[in-house]
Amino acid sequence: MENANTTEQPQPLTGGKLVLATFAVALATFMNVLDSSIANVAIPTISGNLGVSVDEGTWVITLFAAANAVSIPLTGWLTQRIGQIRLFVGAILLFVLSSWLCGVAPTLPVLLAARVLQGAVAGPLIPLSQAILLGSYPKQRSATALALWAMTATVGPIAGPALGGWMTDRYSWSWIFYINIPVGLFAAAVTWIIYRSRETPTRALPIDTIGLAALITWVASLQIMLDKGKDLDWFHSSLIVGLGVVALISFAFFVIWELTEAHPIIDLRLFAGRNFLGGTVAISVAYGVFFANLVLLPQWMQQYLGYPAVNAGLVTAPLGIFAVILAPVLGKIMPRSDARVLATLAFAGFAVVFFMRSGYTTTVDTWTLVLPTLLQGIPTALFFVPLTAIILSGLSPDKIPAAAGLSNFARVFTGAVGTSLASTAWNDRNILHHSQLAEQASPHNPIFVRSVEALQSTAGFSHDQAMAFFERSITAQAAMLGLNDIFWISGVIFIVIIPLIWLTRPARGGNAAAAAAAH
Known part of the structure; x- marks a missing residue:
């Protein structure tokens, strides 16, 4: 009523x-x-x-x-x-x-x-x-x-x-x-x-209660599978296999149901539009990579560089500085610009930042950590509004709320999935690099033997203490190399998804206000 x-x-x-x-x-x-x-x-x-x-x-x-x-x-x-x-x-x-x-x-x-x-x-x-x-x-x-x-x-x-x-x-x-x-x-x-x-x-x-139930089922099953998979050795675990099957079946049912339901909870027909499809996939993948790295970076600083939580927070805080400064500037240039150009600049900027980070070492200084984070604020400012303008361009006013809701769902959920996948990938790369580095810690390697002897003679370490020191060093080095791999892959992903932007039709600043309002 x-x-x-x-x-x-x-x-x-x-x-x-x-x-x-x-x-x-x-x-x-x-x-x-x-x-x-x-x-x-x-x-x-x-x-x-x-x-x-x-x-x-x-x-x-x-x-x-x-x-x-x-x-x-x-x-x-x-x-x-x-x-x-x-x-x-x-x-x-x-x-x-x-x-x-x-x-x-x-x-x-x-x-x-x-x-x-x-x-x-x-x-x-x-x-x-x-x-x-x-x-x-x-x-x-x-x-x-x-x-x-x-x-x-x-x-x-x-x-x-x-x-x-x-x-x-x-x-x-x-x-x-x-x-x-x-x-x-x-x-x-x-x-x-x-x-x-x-x-x-x-x-x-x-x-749409059936659609909502199917949505919750496949999202929950997939997220739990991704979060628990590494601990349970993935598909060697019957639980992970079961979660995967449930996620797949419920997702397939969800798609079929939503496409045939008169009042769907999510209007999947929106993906028939070129701009909505290309823009949503681009913003979702980009946000998944962006958010995952925001989670991993402070973990690495605290676990392996010995940063207190407050210092790790201060290193990642400058991300928003340029984003705040450039927000009003973006509002002025959007009406005269092609949103695809701005989004491309954002993705290229993200790629540069992640490639900068991919060369970190275990002795990295604080400024080298802060600089890419500070610069990341520039593509962050150029990221959301232009892509959302692309997503919503060409849609009738009655479609904009549903389109904004669906694109937000895809973006936020991909952020969760991206974090789980990046965490798993970092762990796997750590194990690989640790194994490769440990192969060098052999009594048959004269360089390693001389290093152990130097620790014993100059630092007064026992043989066991020297070996423990090398194990800690190998663990820290492996974590750093693994994270560098994640950074490098992240940069590549941002380059690879740029063509998605150019599969869409031109979207100028006329949708900027609607885009911002939707997000």
């Missing part, structure tokens, strides 16, 4: 109320974006405190992303059933609750369950924050509203790693989740006070 008292479009806000409303809504966005990056530097600490491996600790990130991806397509249906403001405030409060559950989690399974809940309720926050801000400003100032939103969303990657590292070192990893509680409560209270009289109309709509 439709709400009769909220059928007229509310007038834009003005004065202090507009400022306070913008701040509150932006805070909810900041909280969500912050939580997707703040845990990256804390994974080694979380893993150690909970008595699990770092690989298992990475599930804290991947399961959050997978749950978040599944919930994003539900935003439109939930908005029409519950109302925009009630859904937004409710999602914030549930995010606060799940953050508290994450902080008090005594074991990894409890923490993972809380992160799944947190990821699921976070789905509506980003699209609704944009929609609420756009409705608060006059149409002629929509670019201002989106610029403020983009600035808030971009600050998250700057503050997240540094803040997460500082809290982990100074207090405990639980505080990276507790910080959401006061922020979320303030944002929810202010938003409700200002916007409760501006609720959107609601109506009863059918939901």
